[in-house]
Amino acid sequence: xxxxxxxxxxxxxxxxxxxVMVGGFMGCGSPHRILQEIVRQGKTGLTIxxxxxARPGFGIGRLIEAKAVAKLQTSHIGTNPETQRxxxxxxxxxxxxxxxxxxxxIRAAGFGLGGVLTPTGAGTVVAEGKQTVEVxxxxxxxxxxIRADFALVAAARADYRGNLVYLGTARNFNPIIAMAATTVIxxxxxxxxxxxxxxxxxxxxxxxxxxxxxxxxxxx
Amino acid sequence: MDEKVIIAKRVALELxxxxxxxxxxxLPTTVARYLPAGIDVSFQSENGIIGMAPPPPAxxxxxxxxxxxxxxxxxxxxxxxxxxCMSFGLIRGGHLGVTVLGGLQVDELxxxxxxxxxxxxxxxxxxAMDLVSGAKRVIVAMTHTAKGEPKILHRCTLPLTSTRxxxxxxxxxxxxxxxxxxxxxxEVAPGVSVEQVIAATQATxxxxxxxxxxxxxx
Numbered sequence: 001x002x003x004x005x006x007x008x009x010x011x012x013x014x015x016x017x018x019x020v021m022v023g024g025f026m027g028c029g030s031p032h033r034i035l036q037e038i039v040r041q042g043k044t045g046l047t048i049x050x051x052x053x054a055r056p057g058f059g060i061g062r063l064i065e066a067k068a069v070a071k072l073q074t075s076h077i078g079t080n081p082e083t084q085r086x087x088x089x090x091x092x093x094x095x096x097x098x099x100x101x102x103x104x105x106i107r108a109a110g111f112g113l114g115g116v117l118t119p120t121g122a123g124t125v126v127a128e129g130k131q132t133v134e135v136x137x138x139x140x141x142x143x144x145x146i147r148a149d150f151a152l153v154a155a156a157r158a159d160y161r162g163n164l165v166y167l168g169t170a171r172n173f174n175p176i177i178a179m180a181a182t183t184v185i186x187x188x189x190x191x192x193x194x195x196x197x198x199x200x201x202x203x204x205x206x207x208x209x210x211x212x213x214x215x216x217x218x219x220x
Numbered sequence: 221m222d223e224k225v226i227i228a229k230r231v232a233l234e235l236x237x238x239x240x241x242x243x244x245x246x247l248p249t250t251v252a253r254y255l256p257a258g259i260d261v262s263f264q265s266e267n268g269i270i271g272m273a274p275p276p277p278a279x280x281x282x283x284x285x286x287x288x289x290x291x292x293x294x295x296x297x298x299x300x301x302x303x304x305c306m307s308f309g310l311i312r313g314g315h316l317g318v319t320v321l322g323g324l325q326v327d328e329l330x331x332x333x334x335x336x337x338x339x340x341x342x343x344x345x346x347x348a349m350d351l352v353s354g355a356k357r358v359i360v361a362m363t364h365t366a367k368g369e370p371k372i373l374h375r376c377t378l379p380l381t382s383t384r385x386x387x388x389x390x391x392x393x394x395x396x397x398x399x400x401x402x403x404x405x406x407e408v409a410p411g412v413s414v415e416q417v418i419a420a421t422q423a424t425x426x427x428x429x430x431x432x433x434x435x436x437x438x
Binding site: 027084087118119122124170171172176203 | 303
């Protein structure tokens with residue numbers, strides 16, 4: 001069964017109001033073509049789970065600008081004044097989560113765990129409303145799993161089956177969110193024949209990938 | 221000497237050969253410029269790399285190699301890239317030798333506040349809470365006062381980054397070590413008196429018999 005799908009058909013699957021995890025760190029390793037298509041199709045009311053909202057007009061910043069987002073679970077919005085403006089104006093609900101805890105909460109969902117115990121945030125405002133657990137005399141916060149309807153993953157290379165490899169710091173949240181969503185949509189820089197990626201280099205195994213966006217227009 | 225250069229130069233003396241180091245955005249990033257000769261450290265960037273190198277020549281940068289601020293970086297031979305769980309596992313799991321962060325306030329318990337000013341600035345904590353909770357040594361590099369207002373206080377008034385006691389505080393005036401007994405004044409900057417430091421500090425400082433001068437080159 002082929003996983004190939006057109007960009008527009010992939011994004012049409014995402015209903016308004018869906019919860020969507022998006023890979024990327026300051027736009028590095030974000031699925032930029034998918035994000036632009038979400039804006040083009042005028043999606044609204046999305047819950048976006050991501051590390052940060054990049055900059056205005058770039059990466060996830062495009063979704064913020066287009067008012068596509070109702071709720072945000074993220075670790076950092078400091079580089080995007082528009083996110084802060086919408087938060088202060090009450091147009092968008094923002095839950096700030098320490099970066100390591102955000103990654104672990106997503107991992108917990110994808111790995112079938114009931115949450116993680118972390119020292120991060122214990123005794124701070126992050127602990128408000130959360131259970132504190134003592135382990136061997138040390139205090140940990142119980143951080144609960146985060147799951148989503150969709151994960152939008154950016155990879156450096158995919159093979160025809162959907163095995164994925166990443167490059168440099170563009171990996172970040174991508175392999176983690178690929179475990180934690182009902183439907184996983186992948187945008188790869190390059191698509192290569194099955195077998196071109198060796199088993200040991202594959203970071204995200206193909207069974208996690210539902211849809212692989214067809215390659216963009218070729219140059220030359 | 222510019223106050224931020226004093227701070228960066230003094231912090232650089234804290235880095236030991238072989239350390240894995242994470243430098244925060246802004247002033248802490250400049251610490252890398254002043255590494256003492258013969259000291260070889262690896263820099264981690266929390267977006268997923270150990271062995272971060274200065275950016276390549278303009279036009280040769282790769283969008284898949286950036287620092288935590290999104291700016292282009294290079295990678296030294298032997299660099300390793302990984303996902304965010306691994307990156308924060310390194311940080312939280314005690315594998316990171318030193319983190320250098322900026323600060324808004326530090327208090328007598330050695331607690332740091334550096335991630336928000338309610339009602340004014342809410343950038344989010346990013347990786348700061350994990351870094352302060354998990355690194356082996358936490359060094360705060362910040363100016364001693366903000367527009368004349370003290371930043372080293374009896375108790376932080378801003379939301380804390382962590383309740384953990386930081387390892388060392390370096391300002392343009394002093395080096396202060398938070399201990400179980402309180403804030404101990406270890407060093408003063410060249411030309412700065414102990415009295416000047418005390419006057420610029422709201423917190424009570426413990427002043428030992430010997431307070432040395434920062435060993436920074438002009």
